[in-house]
Each structure stands twice: as C-alpha cells, then as structure tokens.
Amino acid sequence: MRGFAELFGLRTRLHLRKLGRTWKFGMTSRPEQRWLRNYAAQRYRGVGAIVDLGCFLGATTIALAEGLELNRKANRNQIYAYDLFIWNKRYEARARGKEVEGLFTIGGSFLPEFLRRTQNWRDYIVIHEEDLRHARWEHGPIEFLFIDAMKSPEVATAIASNFFLHLVPAKSYVAHQDFPHCFAPWIHFLTFRLRDYFRFVADLPQSSLFRLEREIEPQALVRDLSPAAVSPAEIEAAFDYSISLVGDDKKANVTAAKAVAYVERGEFTRAHQIVTQSRYGPVSRADEFKTVKALIERKLAEPEPMNYDLPAPVN
C-alpha cells in the first residue's frame, strides 16, 4: 500500500514538473499558474470548494483543474469560476499580437471561448456568468478563494461580504492577486481591517496568501472601502501593514497603491510626497511606480485638477 502511495506521489510530482513548463494565455504569469496547479494537487484538502473569482479566459481555472485532477483528497469538489465574461477595450489592447487578437468584439461575451478552452476539465468546473457585485454563494464551505476581480471598492466589499463568511477557520485560504497592483488600494483597507481574522502566510509570485484563523463577524465585512471613506490615519496604518507583509520586489508597487489612494481622494500633494519621499521605487513590477508618479505630476500641473478618474487594474 505504502509502495503504491509513493509511486503515485512520484508520478504526480513528475507530471507537475512537466506541466510547470506550460502557460495558458491570460493575465497571470507562468509562476502564478504553476503555484495554483501545485496547490490544487498537493495542498488542497477537499474540505470545501475552490473558487476562482475573475476567471477571464480560464488560465487560472485550468491550472487549478489540472492540479485537482491529480489530487486524491479532492473528494469530488469542484472549481467555481466566476466572471462577467464581457470583452472590453483594455483586454483587446492586452490581446494585441497574441493568439486571441481579433477573436472578440468589445462588449461581446467571451464565455464560448472560456468553454472551448476548459472543455477537457468540464467535470471539474462550475461556471458562474454573473456580476460579483450581486453574486450569492450557496455551495457550502470554501477552502480556497482566488480573487482576481476586486477591481473597484464596490466589488471588493461585495466579494468580502458574500464569500468570506463561507471560509473555514484554520483551513481556508484567500489569495489576493491584485495585492501589489497599484490601482487597487481598497484591497489594503480590507486586509488591514480583517487582520485579526486572517494571518498572512505567503508572498506568492504575484498574490498575497492569507489563512482564515477565526470566524469573521459579518459586520467586519460591510464597511465602505472607497479611499474617500477611509481616514488618512487608517490609510497610513493599512499600507504600513501591507508593506511589512510583501517581499522587496513588491514594496514599490504597494507604495504606488498608497499614493493612488490619496489621488482618489484628490489629495495630490500627499500623493506626490509618497512617491518622492519613499524608500521604495522607482524600480517596480510593470513599472507601476513610475506610471503613478507621472500621473500625479500631470495632475499637479493641471491648473484645476478636477477629474481624477483612474484606470481600473487590468491584471
């Protein structure tokens, strides 16, 4: 029996090693997809569902499904993949020169392409074509929640209030894919406010991984995460906390996210202080620090900086 288990473990590791060299088109990197696959194959315990929020064309969903297929503890659990599945101009720009260029129309659905790409793992995936601002989770406990859809404070609050109460203390993990993204500062307010419930456990290739330690009180999840609704003292404390968690490669990006929080409040002078006085930057992932600094300097140069609409994070 032991020999069989060892053989099975060895085959799994060899297979994972081979799959680890593959990459599916999407907005996640090969190391991220590899981490998700390995997690689903080796660490996932089958005590609750795997949920992929913002599954896009299926790159993360497939990585998770490939892992689940190899996991003997999976207990027939599935991956619940949520998305609006609506193509937009920013995705079209990302698709330029790639295998999906020209396949979709702006405002049209890319669900058929998601279905085509994921067809080999059909039994492992439950698709939810819906807006996460209104989604209701009704499928029991969640063991792993991968979040790549907190693109606005409103969606972030909705996800937290609808999904987090189904996580299992001491067993469930949440990965925030946009944690180091400069245009998603609200994620830092959320993780800071929930710091007594979650423990930071790993700095992943892009995401930050948290484990739920104790049951969350529902009222902790409903507070407004818009930068305008958060006090400067809380912004400072939240980003001090986040910067202390992430690795050196992400500190400049998280600093840029802090500056963006002040930009969103219309406080350009404070935002500029952050990007000029920080000990992190200007080198950052995807050059986000310099992008944010240039944006703030453009705003400061305007005689009446009225409009400070910012791009939503794409990846």
Ligand SMILES: C[S@@+](CC[C@H](N)C(=O)[O-])C[C@H]1O[C@@H](n2cnc3c(N)ncnc32)[C@H](O)[C@@H]1O
């Ligand atoms: C950056 S992409 C995710 C990339 C994907 N994880 C991958 O590996 O390629 C973000 C996704 O979130 C989805 N999304 C954004 N806001 C949403 C909402 N309110 N409800 C459902 N999905 C949403 C978008 O449609 C998009 O596919």
